[in-house]
């Protein structure tokens with residue numbers, strides 16, 4: 001990361017961007033077949049038709065922040081904050097410091113503009129994705145009532161959830177993903193500083209390991225229950241699926257065209273209970289084989305599950321009626337799919353020595369109904385004995401940003 005200009009290796013990444021990548025949030029550097037082998041200096045274009053960080057190859061780390069506007073903030077404050085965030089995010093994602101003066105160029109007599117912990121680090125495929133929560137559009141706040149997408153309302157209650165305010169809601173969100181956690185943390189830290197006096201952090205979430213993939217050329221990672229997660233995702237190369245299930249068309253609110261809705265759920269996983277479950281039962285709960293990730297109806301990882309196959313050993317359906325994969329599958333949910341982009345988290349231990357750990361579930365959907373329908377189906381999921389939803393938020397994610405524009409400029 002540099003003050004005014006890119007390092008040599010980063011610049012090479014950008015040349016790759018111009019030559020090999022369009023404007024839809026692809027990766028700039030190299031043409032590696034296995035996305036996991038992408039070089040760390042890769043730069044993801046910030047400007048484009050869609051915001052980056054959605055179909056972008058899923059980076060290894062996440063730092064997510066939800067913000068509330070301060071009680072005294074005005075419409076002008078919101079507008080200027082979004083403009084300042086846009087400028088800063090455009091710089092940070094390209095491997096630059098947050099301003100030209102940066103961490104050391106502003107002289108000895110004022111605090112540095114940039115906090116400095118990413119100095120010397122490559123861009124690490126940093127993406128910064130912005131979203132707006134329902135409360136931002138409330139009457140008597142910023143005059144945005146008429147700009148609220150009809151579907152941007154708080155999520156309904158679901159069976160078994162034990163939501164806590166301290167992990168839920170927010171006027172605004174920023175998702176920072178990168179292949180180095182320090183780069184993602186640096187981005188959120190500096191964007192939070194810029195917000196001072198206008199918005200404050202409500203809650204944050206650090207995710208240390210991806211639990212999804214947006215392309216089959218990227219290996220499928222594992223969640224903390226040890227299962228491959230992200231096998232049946234909406235993939236970045238399927239424009240038809242993306243148009244149907246991820247991108248908003250702007251017919252409701254033009255500023256949302258090319259955007260999406262982001263559902264965030266903090267899901268605690270009861271690791272110690274799960275670890276005492278027999279392998280056969282773990283697989284029956286998920287509906288897939290633990291080693292290869294293949295559906296219990298047979299085949300390999302990417303074979304479509306066949307819910308009609310009967311198992312003599314199980315004396316019933318090979319993929320049990322209350323298994324996670326059966327209940328989450330599009331055939332059980334009016335065809336609904338979602339682009340999942342979640343991360344594992346581990347936050348120490350509780351008083352009993354049990355892990356505070358789980359899945360920070362993130363899904364991008366064209367309509368929140370896609371998530372709501374699937375989550376309602378999951379009321380019968382046998383996985384519920386081993387998980388608890390403890391945080392929840394929904395955000396409208398505006399479409400991509402053109403050079404010279406600010407995020408959410410269509411709101412004003």
Ligand SMILES: C=CC1=C(C)c2cc3[nH]c(cc4nc(cc5[nH]c(cc1n2)c(C)c5CCC(=O)O)C(CCC(=O)O)=C4C)c(C)c3C=C
Nearest residue numbers: 223227228229230231232267286328329330359374375387
């Ligand atoms: C409401 C949406 C979902 C929540 C919440 C959710 C939580 C959750 N999931 C796992 C583990 C796995 N999920 C898998 C597949 C899968 N999950 C959802 C949705 C939610 N999961 C969908 C739509 C799918 C795909 C279904 C399909 O089309 O086949 C899998 C299998 C591998 C895969 O396809 O990704 C696993 C494993 C956990 C542990 C969890 C909560 C902590």
Ligand SMILES: [Fe+2]
Nearest residue numbers: 229324325328
């Ligand atoms: Fe799932």
